[in-house]
Amino acid sequence: MQHFPIFLDLEARRVVLSGGGEAALAKLRLLLKTRAKISVFTPAPAPEIVEWAAAGRVTLHRRAIAAGDALCAVLVYAADEDEALDARTARIGRAEGALVNIVDNLADSAFITPAIVDRDPVTVAIGTEGAAPVLARKIKAELEERLPAALGPLARIGKGFRKMAEHLPFGRARRAFWAEYYFQAGPRAMDQGGEDAAQAALDDLLARHLSASPAAGRVDFVGAGPGDPELLTLKARKALDAADVVIHDRLVGPGILELARREALMIDAGKHGFGTAMAQDEINALIVAHARAGAHVVRLKGGDPMIFGRLDEEIDAVVAQGLPHAIVPGITAAAAACASLGQSLTKRGRNSQIRFLTGHDTRGFADHDWRALATPGEVTAIYMGKRAARFIQGRLLMHGGAPETPVTVVENASHPDQRVLETTLARMEPDMEQAALSGPALTFIGLAPRRAPAALPVPNQIQEAR
Ligand code: SAH
Numbered sequence: 001m002q003h004f005p006i007f008l009d010l011e012a013r014r015v016v017l018s019g020g021g022e023a024a025l026a027k028l029r030l031l032l033k034t035r036a037k038i039s040v041f042t043p044a045p046a047p048e049i050v051e052w053a054a055a056g057r058v059t060l061h062r063r064a065i066a067a068g069d070a071l072c073a074v075l076v077y078a079a080d081e082d083e084a085l086d087a088r089t090a091r092i093g094r095a096e097g098a099l100v101n102i103v104d105n106l107a108d109s110a111f112i113t114p115a116i117v118d119r120d121p122v123t124v125a126i127g128t129e130g131a132a133p134v135l136a137r138k139i140k141a142e143l144e145e146r147l148p149a150a151l152g153p154l155a156r157i158g159k160g161f162r163k164m165a166e167h168l169p170f171g172r173a174r175r176a177f178w179a180e181y182y183f184q185a186g187p188r189a190m191d192q193g194g195e196d197a198a199q200a201a202l203d204d205l206l207a208r209h210l211s212a213s214p215a216a217g218r219v220d221f222v223g224a225g226p227g228d229p230e231l232l233t234l235k236a237r238k239a240l241d242a243a244d245v246v247i248h249d250r251l252v253g254p255g256i257l258e259l260a261r262r263e264a265l266m267i268d269a270g271k272h273g274f275g276t277a278m279a280q281d282e283i284n285a286l287i288v289a290h291a292r293a294g295a296h297v298v299r300l301k302g303g304d305p306m307i308f309g310r311l312d313e314e315i316d317a318v319v320a321q322g323l324p325h326a327i328v329p330g331i332t333a334a335a336a337a338c339a340s341l342g343q344s345l346t347k348r349g350r351n352s353q354i355r356f357l358t359g360h361d362t363r364g365f366a367d368h369d370w371r372a373l374a375t376p377g378e379v380t381a382i383y384m385g386k387r388a389a390r391f392i393q394g395r396l397l398m399h400g401g402a403p404e405t406p407v408t409v410v411e412n413a414s415h416p417d418q419r420v421l422e423t424t425l426a427r428m429e430p431d432m433e434q435a436a437l438s439g440p441a442l443t444f445i446g447l448a449p450r451r452a453p454a455a456l457p458v459p460n461q462i463q464e465a466r
Contacts, residue, residue: 002129003112010036014072016098018065018089019079020045023103027077032057033118039073041065042080065089070096075111078102106130115140119152121159150190154182154198161202168209172244172294177209217291219318221311223304223330224248228414229255231336235328236300240264244295247287250277251302251440253415260298265290280310284317291323302440304332308358308383332356334381337410337442340418342450351379351446359388359443373445374401382443389443390429396445401425406448412439422449 013036017024020042028049031038038058040049045060053060061069064085069092070076076093078086078100086102093100099110106112106129114125115136124143126136158181168174181202189201220239225231232240240246240260248257250270257266269283278286291297301309305327318325334356338345345354355373357380358366365388373380374396385392397403403426411419417439423431425445432443 003127005114005125005127007123007125008074010034010074012037013074014039015075015077016041016065016070016073016093017077017079018042018085019077019081019103020049021079021081022046023081024049024077024079027079027103027113028052028058030113030116031077033120036075039069041069065092067092067095070098073098076100078105117143117147119147119149119155122147122151122155148187150187153195154186154190157195157198157202158182158186161206164202164206167206172296173209177205180209181205217294217296217323219287219291219297219299219314219323219325220328221299221301221305221314221325222328223306223332224252224256224300224302225331226303226333226336226414227251227253227256227412228336229259231331231414232256232259233328233330236330239298239328240300242296243298245290245297246300247283247290247297248300249302252300256300264298265295280313284314287314288317288321288323291318292321301330302333304330307332307334307356333383333413333440333442334444337381337413337444338447340410340413340420341408341444341447343447345379345381350377353378355380357382357385359383359385359392365391368395370395370399370401374399374405376402376405377446379447380445382445385443386432386437386441389432392443392445393425393428396425401445405446406444408444408447408449409435409437409441410444411435411437411441413442415439420449 015031015036016039017027017031018041020040024040024042025046025048028038028040032052039061040053040058041061041064042049043062043064045053045062049058049060052058073093073096076089076098078089078093080086080089081103086105090100090102090108101109101111101113112127112130114127117124117126117140126139128136158178165174165177168177185201185205186198189197222236222239223233224236237259243260243264245265245267246257246260247267247269250268260266267286269278269286287297287299299305299314301311303309305311306329311327315325334345346352355378357368359382360366372378382392396405403424405425407423407425407428409421409423409432411421419435419437421431421435421437
């Protein structure tokens with residue numbers, strides 16, 4: 001991020017603009033939304049500028065800007081659309097301590113003016129660092145459509161009520177009150193009776209929320225999917241949006257955690273003080289403690305929470321305390337990994353069942369029905385199978401698995417650095433060793449990437465079948 005977005009208080013501050021044409025008008029229309037003291041310097045003002053000056057909205061100086069004109073200004077706009085004139089304005093502005101913007105000259109500007117969606121006091125600023133104005137315009141158009149015109153007045157009325165709302169306890173109770181105002185009661189009242197009705201709705205709503213019993217905590221066990229934030233479900237997003245506390249696994253990456261409510265307490269259950277993982281009992285205790293304190297806890301687990309996620313232990317702990325809970329399923333690693341191969345997990349005439357195995361269980365390398373797994377045509381997805389690779393390979397070969405059975409390992413499925421290792425049962429262990437997989441990896445036995453050109457190329461094919 002080269003440009004840091006902030007909202008500048010222009011109340012009674014001085015803003016200076018040099019220019020009288022189209023570029024000047026465009027900037028002035030935006031600046032006139034603020035309560036800045038605007039001075040315009042131009043020997044040739046457009047008629048609108050003359051009108052604004054007559055109405056006292058800007059101070060017009062019918063001459064070129066000169067040294068001393070930008071004193072005490074916070075912002076200076078060079079908007080003459082003339083390189084030499086703009087450079088001169090910029091020099092004056094900088095010398096007198098203002099931040100300078102030269103219209104359409106990103107490199108020499110100290111700041112840029114974003115595209116703005118105005119629902120004052122709600123303001124959305126969109127910037128692309130000058131890379132794609134088309135994109136900014138499109139986002140602006142979409143937001144203009146999405147944000148109701150009444151949002152501005154609703155927010156203004158709401159702002160005036162903030163002191164009253166402090167009668168509600170801080171945190172969830174207050175948030176629930178505001179959510180109901182902004183998304184239900186407020187818009188409804190506004191539709192029916194305008195601003196007066198919205199004001200009255202706030203009083204009614206506060207009375208109702210004050211008499212309601214305090215909200216109890218709850219726990220949502222949420223699947224975060226395999227890593228790509230776009231593979232989150234809408235329910236997962238909503239839960240993250242509402243969470244007071246998010247307790248997440250090591251597998252859940254920053255792109256997803258960023259979607260949590262800004263005020264939410266984020267706890268990495270994959271880490272302890274000195275890099276060791278938290279014990280399951282500690283995690284259970286943590287979930288329960290926060291929910292009992294009234295928090296909406298989101299227990300965020302990689303992939304699907306119901307697959308190799310120790311979900312039942314956590315649910316048992318929550319249920320033992322009589323706390324309400326819900327499960328939000330997610331996309332499991334096998335589904336994402338399979339999609340990257342352009343294959344499907346089951347196929348008519350090939351396999352009518354699919355097994356999800358773990359390479360490890362509580363006793364070490366996990367034992368399975370190896371003979372069944374070694375049957376030609378069977379497809380098996382192995383989770384946590386990296387360290388057990390040699391063991392699994394040995395067992396399968398010993399139970400009659402064909403050496404040429406395809407084996408495909410997908411590392412970091414759905415992440416930008418996803419890798420696909422294509423091998424066979426015979427070569428599985430040395431190939432996996434050589435590939436030095438460092439991320440989470442899913443191993444398919446009996447499945448190879450689709451041969452026909454897929455819609456998207458399989459990223460970073462690091463080894464061909466032998
Ligand atoms: N509940 C998770 C699995 C947890 S077990 C799910 O449904 O996906 C952890 C194992 O999942 C890892 O060792 C790895 O085998 C697999 N895994 C998780 N995310 C993965 C990813 N993005 N790519 C490949 N394998 C992944």
